[in-house]
Amino acid sequence: MDGLYTDESLLQILMITGVLGGGAAWLAGRAIARTWRPYRQVIIYVALLGAAVRFAHFALFEATLLSLPSYLSDTLFLLAAGSLSWRITRVNQMVIQYYWLYERSGWLAWRERVPGVRDGGGSEAKPT
Numbered sequence: 140m141d142g143l144y145t146d147e148s149l150l151q152i153l154m155i156t157g158v159l160g161g162g163a164a165w166l167a168g169r170a171i172a173r174t175w176r177p178y179r180q181v182i183i184y185v186a187l188l189g190a191a192v193r194f195a196h197f198a199l200f201e202a203t204l205l206s207l208p209s210y211l212s213d214t215l216f217l218l219a220a221g222s223l224s225w226r227i228t229r230v231n232q233m234v235i236q237y238y239w240l241y242e243r244s245g246w247l248a249w250r251e252r253v254p255g256v257r258d259g260g261g262s263e264a265k266p267t
Contacts, residue, residue, distance in 0.1 A: 146202040
């Protein structure tokens with residue numbers, strides 16, 4: 140086993156891990172969230188995707204296939220992309236599907252809606 144990306148150039152790493160792998164991880168995270176599946180499935184899919192990215196490095200650029208540091212580095216990047224995608228999609232789902240219960244609290248969070256207060260800062264008419 141060699142060190143971290145010893146046989147590859149920066150451009151190869153950016154193209155395979157960054158663009159292809161990162162894009163696939165982003166789409167996987169979004170698909171998992173859109174079907175209301177739990178976050179743990181993102182971890183499983185990204186672990187498999189990390190092996191596929193490592194194979195792409197090996198097949199296209201004759202890099203070391205069984206390099207644990209490179210696999211872990213690829214997989215951690217893919218996990219970050221997939222997790223971010225999953226969370227953003229889940230926040231959008233919660234504030235759109237349950238608009239009467241939740242409101243957006245930033246890109247990565249939602250909070251319970253306060254009764255009687257509108258999003259625009261005005262107040263709703265109180266029932267009598």
